[in-house]
Amino acid sequence: MSATLRSTADVIAAEEAHTSGLYTKRGIVLVRGDGATVYDSEGREYIDCVGGQGMANIGHGNxxxxxxxxxxxxxxxxxxxxxxxxxxxxxxxxxxxxxxxxxxxxxxxxxxxxxxxxxxxxxxxxxxxxxxxxxxxxxxxxxxxxxxxxxxxxxxxxxxxxxxxxxxxxxxxxxxxxxxxxxxxxxxxxxxxxxxxxxxxxxxxxxxxxxxxxxxxxxxxxxxxxxxxxxxxxxxxxxxxxxxxxxxxxxxxxxxxxxxxxxxxxxxxxxxxxxxxxxxxxxxxxxxxxxxxxxxxxxxxQDLARNARDRGAQLQDGLRAIGSDRIREVRGVGLLVGVELKENAAGALRALQDDGVLALGAGPTVVRYLPPLVITDRQIDRVIAASTKALG
Ligand SMILES: Cc1ncc(COP(=O)(O)O)c(C=O)c1O
Incomplete structure (x- = not known):
């Protein structure tokens, strides 16, 4: 955290005072990252399936x-x-x-x-x-x-x-x-x-x-x-x-x-x-x-394309296995994966975040996973477990 902005509330207030207002913010302050993990200002850790909206393929802190x-x-x-x-x-x-x-x-x-x-x-x-x-x-x-x-x-x-x-x-x-x-x-x-x-x-x-x-x-x-x-x-x-x-x-x-x-x-x-x-x-x-x-x-x-292939298959298999009535379709290629819901995706994105997984929307009904390509098989297992709870 910066020297002048000491608390999470300070940071949010400072941004809110000056933001363009064009972005819908998620209510947490991210301050650090390592591989496919990011940390908020309260020290809470998340698996980052937002991946900088696709700019963090090599992971954080390389x-x-x-x-x-x-x-x-x-x-x-x-x-x-x-x-x-x-x-x-x-x-x-x-x-x-x-x-x-x-x-x-x-x-x-x-x-x-x-x-x-x-x-x-x-x-x-x-x-x-x-x-x-x-x-x-x-x-x-x-x-x-x-x-x-x-x-x-x-x-x-x-x-x-x-x-x-x-x-x-x-x-x-x-x-x-x-x-x-x-x-x-x-x-x-x-x-x-x-x-x-x-x-x-x-x-x-x-x-x-x-x-x-x-x-x-x-x-x-x-x-x-x-x-x-x-x-x-x-x-x-x-x-x-x-x-x-x-x-x-x-x-x-x-x-x-x-x-x-x-x-x-x-x-x-x-x-x-x-x-x-x-x-x-x-x-x-x-x-x-x-x-x-x-x-x-x-x-x-690091042959990250290969990891995208392997971990992407693991993620898609795990998401398909959820087999929930709320899910219309799981689709994707490599580590660009989406779950189309029969409902608005906002609730699922919030539930995932509360469970330590950050994911993205893609249109109103799709939960999109775009993690750094360095994500490990154990982290994918955690993403699947959180998704099973949030989407099941
Ligand atoms: C396929 C595609 N093209 C272009 C853009 C625009 O890129 P930028 O946000 O860096 O301007 C995006 C951003 O999401 C994208 O996904």
């Missing part, structure tokens, strides 16, 4: 990332893209090694929505077309361009008119793609597992048909792996499981071990982008790059 950040902060924290930089060059190398060979150009930014925003601009510039097709229930961020691709009316309705020439097709209906992706389409943007939209994996047929139609009609395929990337779904990237290679891939969340960073990986098909047509002051700063190099190094060294 020493290699902390050391890399501290070392780089002492060396050179900022260096804009007006200059070359050793850390940025090293990160490009790392990304090129772990991504499909055709995705070998990168634009570094600071968040997921910014990665999507840039991807949409690159697609329009490269194709000289304006149409963007996205999927119903898709989530791509909340800045004006990304929001125009995001589906949820609860996010969009206050802010219209949004960017023109965006349309939405039903998710997992391949037969709907033929009429939507045309020779006026700049890009089709899609999540391979819809996260915010309720933890809904795309069918292979839907993803393959989208890739085929984009290639046939000269539209670009943008895959948004902001939430699914960096081991979450049991492979380093979900595209590996679908056997498709997009023209543009959006990354963020866990790329830099919790430091703010986003990235757009794109193919040579994009062509030369006009100088200064897109940029960001913070993008590619050496501090975030050093964190990303260390975080990706940890994901590979």
């Amino acid at each position: 020493a290699a990332v902390a050391d890399a950040i501290a070392q780089q902060a002492r060396t050179l924290a900022s260096c804009t893209e007006l200059f070359y930089n050793d850390r940025r060059a090293e990160l490009y190398d790392v990304l090129a090694r772990i991504l499909p060979p055709s995705l070998d150009r990168f634009f570094l930014c600071n968040s997921g929505t910014e990665a999507v925003e840039g991807a949409l601009k690159f697609a329009r510039a490269a194709t000289t077309r304006t149409g963007i097709v996205a999927a119903m229930r898709g989530f791509h961020g909340k800045t004006m361009g990304a929001l125009s691709a995001t589906w949820g009316p609860e996010y969009r309705d206050l802010f219209g008119p949004l960017v023109p020439d965006f349309s939405h097709v039903p998710f997992n209906k391949p037969e709907a793609l033929d009429a939507a992706i045309t020779d006026r389409t700049a890009a089709f943007i899609v999540e391979l597992v819809q996260g915010e939209g309720g933890v809904r994996p795309a069918t292979h047929e839907f993803a393959e048909e989208a890739a085929r139609l984009c290639a046939e009609r000269g539209a670009l395929l943008i895959v948004d792996e902001v939430q699914t990337g960096f081991g979450r779904t049991g492979t380093l990237f979900a595209i590996e499981q679908y056997g498709i290679v997009p023209d543009i891939l959006c990354l963020a969340k866990s790329i830099a071990g919790g430091m703010p960073m986003g990235a757009i990986a794109f193919s040579r098909k994009i062509g030369d982008l006009a100088k200064r047509s897109h940029s960001t002051t913070f993008g590619g700063n050496p501090l975030a790059c050093a964190a990303a190099i260390a975080a990706i190094g940890e994901i590979l060294r």
